Amino acid sequence: MAQKPSIPKGTRDFGPAEMARRNYIFDTIRSVYALYGFQQIETPAMENLSTLMGKYGEEGDKLLFKILDSGDFMRGVDPSILCEGGTPKLAACICEKGLRYDLTVPFARYVVQHREELTLPFRRFQIQPVWRADRPQKGRYREFYQCDADVVGSDSLLNEVELMQIIDEVFRRFGIRVCIKINNRKILTGIAEMIGQADKIVDITVAIDKLDKIGLDAVNAELAEDGIPAEAIERLQPIIKLSGTNEEKLATMRDFFGANRPSPDLPVREGVECSADDVQYSEIGLKGCDEVEFVLNTLHALQPCAVASGLSAGVELDLTLARGLNYYTGCIFEVKALDVEIGSITGGGRYDNLTGIFGMPGLSGVGISFGADRIYDVLNQLDLYPKEVSTATQLLFVNFGEAEAAYTLPALAACRQAGIRAEIYPDASKMKKQMQYANARAIPFVALAGESEMAAGTFTLKNMQTGEQRAVSTQQLIEAVLA
Amino acid sequence: MAQKPSIPKGTRDFGPAEMARRNYIFDTIRSVYALYGFQQIETPAMENLSTLMGKYGEEGDKLLFKILDSGDFMRGVDPSILCEGGTPKLAACICEKGLRYDLTVPFARYVVQHREELTLPFRRFQIQPVWRADRPQKGRYREFYQCDADVVGSDSLLNEVELMQIIDEVFRRFGIRVCIKINNRKILTGIAEMIGQADKIVDITVAIDKLDKIGLDAVNAELAEDGIPAEAIERLQPIIKLSGTNEEKLATMRDFFGANRPSPDLPVREGVECSADDVQYSEIGLKGCDEVEFVLNTLHALQPCAVASGLSAGVELDLTLARGLNYYTGCIFEVKALDVEIGSITGGGRYDNLTGIFGMPGLSGVGISFGADRIYDVLNQLDLYPKEVSTATQLLFVNFGEAEAAYTLPALAACRQAGIRAEIYPDASKMKKQMQYANARAIPFVALAGESEMAAGTFTLKNMQTGEQRAVSTQQLIEAVLA
Numbered sequence: 001m002a003q004k005p006s007i008p009k010g011t012r013d014f015g016p017a018e019m020a021r022r023n024y025i026f027d028t029i030r031s032v033y034a035l036y037g038f039q040q041i042e043t044p045a046m047e048n049l050s051t052l053m054g055k056y057g058e059e060g061d062k063l064l065f066k067i068l069d070s071g072d073f074m075r076g077v078d079p080s081i082l083c084e085g086g087t088p089k090l091a092a093c094i095c096e097k098g099l100r101y102d103l104t105v106p107f108a109r110y111v112v113q114h115r116e117e118l119t120l121p122f123r124r125f126q127i128q129p130v131w132r133a134d135r136p137q138k139g140r141y142r143e144f145y146q147c148d149a150d151v152v153g154s155d156s157l158l159n160e161v162e163l164m165q166i167i168d169e170v171f172r173r174f175g176i177r178v179c180i181k182i183n184n185r186k187i188l189t190g191i192a193e194m195i196g197q198a199d200k201i202v203d204i205t206v207a208i209d210k211l212d213k214i215g216l217d218a219v220n221a222e223l224a225e226d227g228i229p230a231e232a233i234e235r236l237q238p239i240i241k242l243s244g245t246n247e248e249k250l251a252t253m254r255d256f257f258g259a260n261r262p263s264p265d266l267p268v269r270e271g272v273e274c275s276a277d278d279v280q281y282s283e284i285g286l287k288g289c290d291e292v293e294f295v296l297n298t299l300h301a302l303q304p305c306a307v308a309s310g311l312s313a314g315v316e317l318d319l320t321l322a323r324g325l326n327y328y329t330g331c332i333f334e335v336k337a338l339d340v341e342i343g344s345i346t347g348g349g350r351y352d353n354l355t356g357i358f359g360m361p362g363l364s365g366v367g368i369s370f371g372a373d374r375i376y377d378v379l380n381q382l383d384l385y386p387k388e389v390s391t392a393t394q395l396l397f398v399n400f401g402e403a404e405a406a407y408t409l410p411a412l413a414a415c416r417q418a419g420i421r422a423e424i425y426p427d428a429s430k431m432k433k434q435m436q437y438a439n440a441r442a443i444p445f446v447a448l449a450g451e452s453e454m455a456a457g458t459f460t461l462k463n464m465q466t467g468e469q470r471a472v473s474t475q476q477l478i479e480a481v482l483a
Numbered sequence: 484m485a486q487k488p489s490i491p492k493g494t495r496d497f498g499p500a501e502m503a504r505r506n507y508i509f510d511t512i513r514s515v516y517a518l519y520g521f522q523q524i525e526t527p528a529m530e531n532l533s534t535l536m537g538k539y540g541e542e543g544d545k546l547l548f549k550i551l552d553s554g555d556f557m558r559g560v561d562p563s564i565l566c567e568g569g570t571p572k573l574a575a576c577i578c579e580k581g582l583r584y585d586l587t588v589p590f591a592r593y594v595v596q597h598r599e600e601l602t603l604p605f606r607r608f609q610i611q612p613v614w615r616a617d618r619p620q621k622g623r624y625r626e627f628y629q630c631d632a633d634v635v636g637s638d639s640l641l642n643e644v645e646l647m648q649i650i651d652e653v654f655r656r657f658g659i660r661v662c663i664k665i666n667n668r669k670i671l672t673g674i675a676e677m678i679g680q681a682d683k684i685v686d687i688t689v690a691i692d693k694l695d696k697i698g699l700d701a702v703n704a705e706l707a708e709d710g711i712p713a714e715a716i717e718r719l720q721p722i723i724k725l726s727g728t729n730e731e732k733l734a735t736m737r738d739f740f741g742a743n744r745p746s747p748d749l750p751v752r753e754g755v756e757c758s759a760d761d762v763q764y765s766e767i768g769l770k771g772c773d774e775v776e777f778v779l780n781t782l783h784a785l786q787p788c789a790v791a792s793g794l795s796a797g798v799e800l801d802l803t804l805a806r807g808l809n810y811y812t813g814c815i816f817e818v819k820a821l822d823v824e825i826g827s828i829t830g831g832g833r834y835d836n837l838t839g840i841f842g843m844p845g846l847s848g849v850g851i852s853f854g855a856d857r858i859y860d861v862l863n864q865l866d867l868y869p870k871e872v873s874t875a876t877q878l879l880f881v882n883f884g885e886a887e888a889a890y891t892l893p894a895l896a897a898c899r900q901a902g903i904r905a906e907i908y909p910d911a912s913k914m915k916k917q918m919q920y921a922n923a924r925a926i927p928f929v930a931l932a933g934e935s936e937m938a939a940g941t942f943t944l945k946n947m948q949t950g951e952q953r954a955v956s957t958q959q960l961i962e963a964v965l966a
Contacts (some may be wrong), residue, residue, distance in 0.1 A: 005841045008529050008580050013593055016522035016601070016607070023523070035899045037876040037906030039499035040506070044626050045528060045582075046491050046548075065529075068549040068578055070616035076572050086559050095492050099528075109488045110496055114869055117498070119923035121909055124499070129528065133553035133665035143527050159886060165896075302892055305611045358488045393520040400707075405641060409785055416518045423520030426604055426639035441600035459821065 010142030024389040026127055029147045029370055032170050033125040036162055038149050041124050043106040055105045063132045066095035098129040103148045111152055111359040120153030150367030160331045161298045166347055167335055168311040175384045177338040182354040184292050185328045190257050190285020194233040205322040209241055212480045246296055246317040249455045250289055257285035291331055327351055330459045337378050345374045395422040395481050396438045398448040402473045407454050411474040445481050493625030507872040509610055509696015512630045512853055515653050516608040519645055523633050525609050526589040529580045538588045546616045549578035582614040586631045594635055595841040599661045603636030633850030640774055642849045643814045644781045648712045650818055650829055651794040658867045660821040662797045666804035667775050668811045673740050678715040690806040691723055729779055729800040733772055740768035774814055810834055820861050832959045878905040878964050879921045881931040890937050928964050
């Protein structure tokens with residue numbers, strides 16, 4: 001009759017094999033979050049549009065899925081609104097709710113709405129789908145999961161340290177080799193300040209970010225095109241070419257920010273000479289260096305720890321890392337897989353005024369978000385799933401008919417009692433069909449009982465991989481499957 | 484600045500304590516489903532409206548949340564459509580997608596769409612939220628979870644048996660005492676046939692269903708009001724007053740359906756006399772009795788099973804049980820909690836043509852659905868959550884400053900390595916504030932290290948319940964918290 005049904009573009013069905021893998025990913029992240037004292041919350045799929053609109057920029061507003069008001073949604077709406085305001089204005093009249101676009105804004109809303117019940121600092125995690133009306137393409141979906149952890153109400157850099165430990169522990173459990181990149185928004189601000197181009201910070205970062213791909217000369221050409229004066233570009237060169245260990249990079253940056261020069265507001269340090277060229281000094285840039293240094297040193301101190309809790313991943317200070325520049329205010333992180341060519345698989349950072357948008361200013365937060373879909377792709381490509389990930393059936397009892405089934409059911413119950421995922425083929429179909437079912441489902445053991453087994457009180461157990469068959473009691477059957 | 488933000492009516496935020504309890508419910512159901520060979524799938528929150536519309540009746544169509552098309556949704560829509568077709572017609576023009584209303588229709592769509600990849604019989608489970616634009620009221624939400632398991636592609640009654648075992652096992656694990664009610668749609672059809680009122684089956688069932696509340700006379704009055712002839716009401720009396728054991732009820736029903744009379748299509752049985760009054764005979768009613776009897780007998784045979792796999796719950800044949808009469812075609816189930824006054828907490832049954840609506844006829848299915856929200860209420864009222872449900876922090880390290888924190892971090896890492904959910908208070912706030920945090924979070928152990936502990940290489944561990952304090956090594960600390 002009808003044509004084959006389908007699902008909206010950009011969305012996905014997850015079958016049993018995919019679900020087992022996805023559950024493994026979510027369960028791993030969940031248990032590490034819990035180990036670090038983070039508490040799970042969930043928020044509704046639908047938020048009021050007043051909560052969502054204006055939080056993701058103009059482009060983001062367009063990507064919100066809006067939900068048509070129920071009932072007579074046009075009541076009280078003057079259709080002439082279309083001529084005046086166009087579709088966005090009409091949408092605002094006929095839609096009160098939208099699907100959540102990320103987990104951060106709903107979290108901010110949650111904190112403000114439940115402020116009286118919460119004890120600060122509040123460490124929450126949240127693993128839920130989000131929806132975006134993006135143009136679907138390879139690896140980009142209209143429905144996908146985010147796995148966020150955030151701490152609000154604490155300025156301490158220990159939070160940054162712990163989030164990096166969490167990142168490291170999660171990828172250690174997955175067996176994915178990663179590099180964690182760290183930077184600090186204050187360093188970027190300091191750089192723009194020092195070269196007198198505070199307003200060009202986005203252009204500068206975008207250009208520097210391309211160094212790997214296009215090379216130094218092309219980066220400098222792009223900076224010039226962006227209207228950065230030659231003198232400023234000249235001053236940027238040590239930053240662009242920055243290399244060496246994290247310690248060396250930090251030393252270079254401290255020097256760049258005038259660590260050895262007097263602050264204009266501070267008394268001249270003893271033994272430091274001061275000339276007209278030397279007055280340039282960036283307090284915020286140096287603050288950024290201090291923050292990064294504290295995080296790196298604290299992690300480093302844990303490195304030789306007997307319980308192997310120091311990071312196993314490499315950590316690299318990367319000044320080209322920017323991440324949503326207008327959002328973050330302190331440390332920012334990003335994780336790259338070492339063995340697979342794929343974008344960032346985790347990111348995060350500190351933002352100083354998350355809840356301000358809902359009228360509760362002054363609450364600092366820091367958080368990370370694991371990209372479950374990309375982690376799924378990496379685990380698939382590297383074939384890193386542990387064998388136990390599957391929650392598929394371990395044992396199938398063949399069904400030869402009513403009497404045989406009745407003989408089988410108590411054994412089936414005993415197997416389940418022992419924790420074996422087991423089933424009986426429900427219909428007394430032909431043996432061949434039942435074995436095809438076991439093969440298609442990749443069930444590793446098949447047990448059968450016909451007249452002779454029933455007389456002997458046994459089952460014939462077949463190992464589907466080796467083909468080996470033997471007569472077993474129910475107890476032996478359980479032991480064989482669990483072995 | 485702004486007023487306190489809120490969420491759409493009928494939706495809920497779940498905080499950490501609620502999440503721990505909800506996860507316990509979902510995890511329990513999930514693991515029992517897996518034990519019985521059911522495989523998890525997930526489908527998108529959004530389905531095409533063409534998939535959803537017309538599947539839940541006219542009322543259901545109105546309760547679907549529709550998603551406004553993105554971009555210029557009015558392009559090509561003649562605004563005069565409003566005058567012709569009203570808002571439903573306009574909605575159909577500007578909305579292509581809707582939120583899923585249940586898990587059954589998406590499952591049917593999934594089976595048809597993925598028919599080539601599936602091995603039948605297909606045993607799937609699915610635990611996801613659904614959305615309905617219902618009028619919100621106590622215990623009824625616009626977003627709530629369903630926990631469904633279905634088998635498609637098998638007519639065997641063993642599926643019904645196993646679903647009842649699953650129901651029993653889940654409630655046994657929860658510690659909720661329940662009664663499982665069973666009926667069969669064929670018995671209801673048979674009853675209507677026998678009294679010559681096949682078209683009045685809904686009225687009859689609705690009336691009989693009220694017996695408990697309004698009594699026999701009122702039921703009979705209602706039947707008369709519904710236009711059921713006095714003679715038919717008379718014939719119904721043995722059914723309405725049906726009592727006794729399941730076996731007795733089945734015997735009565737068999738008699739009512741003419742089990743001892745000759746079928747009009749069958750040769751007259753020897754020794755049975757045949758008069759004009761005796762020709763009434765319901766093949767379908769007897770088939771329903773056979774089905775119920777097979778399920779009850781098979782369960783009964785498991786009852787004394789050594790591994791306690793027989794049902795612990797009572798099973799009651801209840802002819803007043805109807806459940807979505809037009810949907811089901813065979814056995815139907817419903818579960819009532821014995822110790823809490825609440826509606827049905829689980830239900831299900833067999834339907835013979837689930838996928839027919841998507842052009843794939845002839846596939847029989849049977850399924851159940853646990854009502855997670857009501858189960859949550861029952862567990863709360865009876866206070867049945869196991870202690871281990873909480874995934875909250877077990878140990879807090881007090882933060883006295885940078886040096887003390889540095890001393891603490893390796894011990895914290897060792898605790899987490901040992902599986903203890905632990906945290907350090909991130910800021911070096913006043914001791915009082917940190918202890919208040921531990922109390923508010925109900926953290927059972929607090930560890931602290933000041934100068935003297937650092938000198939001795941120990942921590943002071945405080946049991947927050949007893950107030951007891953003692954000096955411990957890191958290893959002793961781990962043992963104390965895990966004890």
